[in-house]
Amino acid sequence: MAPTIPLKTITVRGACPLDCPDTCATLTDVDLDTGRALKFYGDPDHPITQGWLCAKMRPYLERVYAPDRILHPxxxxxxxxxGEWERISWDEALGEISSRWKAIIAEDGPAAIYPYMYSGSLGLVELVVAATRFWNRLGASRPVGDLCDGAATEALAATVGGYLGADPRDVLHSKLVLLWAHNPSSTAPHFVPFLREAQRNGAKVVVIDPRRTITARSADQFVQIKPGTDGALALAMMNVMFEEGLADEAWLAANSVGWEELRGRAAEYPVERAAELTGAPAETIVALARELATTKPALVKVGHGVNRHQNGGQTVRLLASLPAVAGQMGLRGGGVYLSTSGHARWDGNSVTHAADCPPAPRELNIVQLGANLTGAVSDPPIRSLFVFSTNPVATVPDSGRIVEGLLREDLFTVVHEQF
Ligand code: SF4
Structure with a gap:
């Protein structure tokens, strides 16, 4: 028998809420009578994501309607x-949280309560409203710090003025693309069709990476370097450009500050030294530098991995400076591209109302959760932890110590999760 098709459905536009820069445009068909979502799929009319969702999101309705979802406290x-639990009502749950927190606040103040969240969902409601307004008003300790791209964010802001990058479609104008520590076939799937089209149009693609990634297999050239030596390679390439008169010094003089000091620093990395540090052959480094300085426009597209090494921020600064030295800034299809997040703007205070609230009593770095739960902060100690949109035991360093902290009998922990 053919399935019954509801007569009244609407299609709701949305965007993937996962922590992913692609932010795929989605459509959901909803049965108006039951309110149940019937079909979830990519919006074919979106100019970049073009109706394609990755494997994490295609079966999203299976997740939403999974029988093992936790739907009650x-x-x-x-x-x-x-692992032993009993079902309680929402009134009981909210009442217990409220009374326990009132007792903690009476004894140690609201700073003893620590909300802990990250980017499980990047929607404004969950990430910004839920993560700020209530806690601001309560006066709880404020989580600060970054697990992902904090170093890159600061580095790009200090180097090019913001967390800004080229429009991904501009790669169609590129004649040379350096994919630096970046594996878009796995991590930026919607960039790949544009990259392939650029390749078909004659652009050369070079992958610089410690690993021969899936992307490297389809590149025109693969330059393998040792992990954490990206900065040495970038400095050596700049040095070649300065020494051979290929650096765009006129552009640097007109549009930048500190470039002469950068030239001096690059001179400390002659190609032989960089070859020894990086493991890349000296002649490859020289050829790559010449190619980057003489092929216009050329794009340096950088992955997030470099910003998670020691000196990650400084490495990102160098990779952002490299196309400037090569005279690639301001060219369509040229420049640096790590993220386009900074192009999205909204009035944060109208969402968070942070300006209406007193300052947080203290800030606690999220990376130090294990230490902070086990005695690193004591005035007051963390007496209650409210976790949502993240799973710190799986995603935060020093998980053994986090577990040790979570097992504290005097720690009142509330977790708000889907499963
Ligand atoms: S690629 Fe996947 S995770 Fe990223 S925005 Fe699209 S559907 Fe979401």
Whole structure:
């Protein structure tokens, strides 16, 4: 028998809420009578994501309607970590949280309460409203710091003025693309069709990476370097450009500050030294520098991995400076591209109302959760942890210490999750 097709459906426009720069445009068909989503798919009319969703999101309705979703509050009844829970009502849950927090606030103040969240969902409601307004008003400790791209954000702001990059479609104008520590076939799927078209139009694609990635297999050239030596390679390439008169010094003099100091620093990295540090052959480094300085426009597209090494921020600064030295800034299809996040603007205070609230009593770095739960902060100690939009035991460094902290009998932990 053919399935019954509801007569009244609407199609709701949306965007993928996962922590992914592609932000795919989505469509959801909803049965108006039951309110149930019937079909979830990519919006074919979006100019960049073009109706293609990755494997994480294609079965999204299976996640939404999964039978093991947690749809009501649970209270632990056995020892911590024992996995025994009882179902309670929302009134009971909210009442218990409220009374426990009032007692903590009366004894130690609201700073003893620590909300802990990250980018499980990047929607404004969950990430910005839920992560700020209530906690600001409560006066809880404020989570600060970054697990992902904090160093790159600061580095690009200091170098090019913001977390800004080229329009991904501009690669169609590029004649040379350096994919630096970047594996778009795995991590930026919507950039790949544009990259392939650029290749078909004659652009040369060079992958610089410690690993021969999937993207490297389809590149025109693969330059393998040792992990953490990207800065040395960039400085050596700049040095070649300065020494051979290929650097765009007129542009640098007119549009930048500090370039002469950068030239001096680059001189400390002659190609032989860089070859030894990076493992890339000296002649490859020289050829790459010449090619980048003489092929216009050329794009340096950078992955996030470099910003997670020691000196990650300074490495990103060098990779952002490299196309400037090569005279690639301001050219369509040229320049540096790590992220386009900075192009999205909204009035943050109208969402967070942070300006209406007193300053947070203290800031706690999210990366130090394990230490902070086990004695690194004591005035007051963290007595309650409210976790949402993240799973710190799986995603934050020093997970053993985090578990040790979570097992503290005196820690009142609330987790708001889907499963
Ligand atoms: S590629 Fe996947 S995770 Fe990224 S925005 Fe699209 S559907 Fe979401």
């Amino acid at each position: 649970l209270r632990r009844v056995g020892p911590k970590g024992g």
